[in-house]
Amino acid sequence: MSELRFSAACERNKGPIVEVLSQLLKPQARVLEIGAGTGQHAVHFTEVLPGLDWLATDVPENLAGLNARIAAEAADRLAPAVALDVAHGPWPAGRFDAVYTANTLHIMPFELAPALFAGASQVLDRNGLLICYGPFQDDGAHSAESNRQFDLMLRSRDFAMGIRDTRDLDRIARRHGLIRQADIALPANNRILIFRRAQ
């Protein structure tokens, strides 16, 4: 069997993130994850919060690796991940209490941010939460030199990537009935932005 893909960053940030999730989510919450990557977050969060009904998704080309981790480490509590490319959908049927996404907004082209917010709004229950983890900037300013360097590195690798601005995300969110209600600082200059579906 080939080795599972591994993210050292996930190992560092999963503890601080799950602490926030434990305060935000009801014990049996239905959560849809976008861009689940290696699956380390899904595995850890459902280990710490076993009542969560968590559905991991990612683009089709990442599904095999993601499902290999789920099968190896969390087959008892996680359904197999399903394909979801925010650019095309389709979004899973059903309603969710929360949509969770980590480190995706600076990877996918900014043109896809509206699709992510629109899709989340469509699958969220009223008062449901869109929870976005990662680095963000505000009104064109980075909060840390390390984020500025990271942003430069991303843009030099691919011009479509880059740290997103909360002003732009708030505007897109509002268009889809999502209002930012919290901004939580986490280690390494990352944050959790929480948007609530208003209607």
Ligand SMILES: C[S@@+](CC[C@H](N)C(=O)[O-])C[C@H]1O[C@@H](n2cnc3c(N)ncnc32)[C@H](O)[C@@H]1O
């Ligand atoms: C930097 S990785 C983050 C993975 C994981 N969430 C984490 O925090 O380690 C970015 C993820 O976004 C996913 N992604 C990129 N474009 C996407 C799209 N159009 N729709 C859905 N997911 C996408 C990638 O496949 C990848 O899993």
